[in-house]
Amino acid sequence: MPSTLPTTLAYPxxxxxxxxxxxxxGVAAVVFxxxxxxxxxxxxxxxxxxAILCLLCISFMRVDLAALYSHLRRPALVATATAWTxxxxxxxxxxxxxxxxxxxxxxxxxxxxxLQSMASPMMASPALAALMGLDATLVLITLVTSTALVPFTASLFAGLFLGDMLSVTPLTLGLKLLGILAASLLAATAIRWIFGAEAIQRHKTPIDGLNIIILFVFAAAIMGDVVSDLVAQPLxxxxxxxxSFAIYFTLLAITTLLFRRIGTGRALALGLMVSQRNLGLMLAATAGALPPTTWLYFAMxxxxxxxxPYMLMPIARRLAARKEH
Structure with missing residues (x-):
């Protein structure tokens, strides 16, 4: 059996x-x-x-601890970016x-x-920033600090603005978010301990592929009714x-302008992170008990x-080329 295992795994x-x-x-193709x-x-x-738990687990599993520690030495920028998002x-x-x-x-x-604004940034943001040649480590540390705070800030803003619009109380929302994040972090820590950080880094590309498959599961689950909604109420x-596009690019542009003094490339990386909100986390915390319009907007x-990220690649390449010269 051991001798056949590598052959069995080779094709997958x-x-x-x-x-x-x-x-x-690949990320762009998933949605279509x-x-x-x-x-x-x-x-x-x-x-x-x-699917949401797996995406969170993979992201926590791949955290570069050395990069994390290095950015903790410059807390002012991280604190400002965290407060903004x-x-x-x-x-x-x-x-x-x-x-x-x-x-x-x-x-x-x-x-x-x-719910979109209260959500933490997507766990895939550092990976997307890296794919675009942007500062992934700054995104990573801000993502970690923002994610750690979101159970508390989301509970606060749910109490301030949502009232009885949610099927769960603000406190329950915060506790559920905390539980989801803690479970994902524990699972990721166990995987890193069993396999080691070097093995995870060595298998970076197939893990990226697994991430795309799980992204597809998430996208398919959330977008199942999009075609019927488009036919029933096209306008x-x-x-x-x-x-959804307007809000995405507005957040991207405002964040990039707010942080432009740290350099356009790094400001764009933060803009990408702020506009990529982890709606899956909110879906998991509310158990999907949301009105049809909320579901449809989330799908959009x-x-x-x-x-x-695919559309912004030419800009990222120009910034990288300018930096080299």
Missing amino acids: LRVLSWLGSQGTR IAAAVPSLGALLRPYLTE TIGVPLIVGLIAHATGLTAGAPGLSLALM FTLGLAAL TQFPIHLA
């Missing part, structure tokens, strides 16, 4: 390595395949929480939603926007899609999340 590893080598193209095969949505939706963004979104009457007029959309669905956000 080759497939995973090929997927991992596709980079931002998920939308094109809606029947997979119903099949994979029961596994949404497991965990406090500044949800506070501004909440105030705008209330001032414009969106909370009363379109509660499902208001809930979606608040509303396209409007939510346009809104998958398009900018998956397409933007």
Whole structure:
């Protein structure tokens, strides 16, 4: 049996390595395949929480501890970026939603926007920044600090702005977020201890491929009803899609401008992180008990999340070329 094991694993590893080598193209393709095969949505939706936990676990498992420690020596920048993404963004979104009457007029959309703003950055943000040649270590440390705070900040803003719009209390939301993050961190720590950081780094490409497969499971689960919604209410669905792109690139642009003094490349990396919100974490914490409009908006956000890194590659390349010269 031991002699046949490498042969048995060789083909799956080759497939995973090929997927991992596709980079931002693979991430972009995921969203179109998920939308094109809606029947997979119903099949994979029961596994949404497991997919989110796996994505979190893989991200924690790949944390570069040396880079983490080095950035902790410059706490001012990390603290400012963390405050912006965990406090500044949800506070501004909440105030705008209330001032414009969106909370009363379109509660499902208001809930979606608040949950999006309250969420921590996506765990895949450092990997996407690295694929684009941006400063992944700065993104990593800010991601870690933001994720550590989000159970508390999300609970605070849920109490301030959401009232009874959520199916769970703000305290329950915070505790669930804390439990999900703690479970993922413990599993990742166990994997690092069993296999070692060197082995994880050595198998970086197939792990990237596995990440893309799990991203597909998540995208398919959340986007299962997109085609039927598009047919039933095309203008509303396209409007939510346009809104999701507008919010994504607004967050990206504002963050890049706010932090431009640290260099355009590093500011863009932070902008990418702030605009890539971990909606899966909120879905897991609320057990998916959300209004149809909230679900549909979450589905629409998958398009900018998956397409933007590919769209931004030319800008990232120009910044890298400028840095070399």
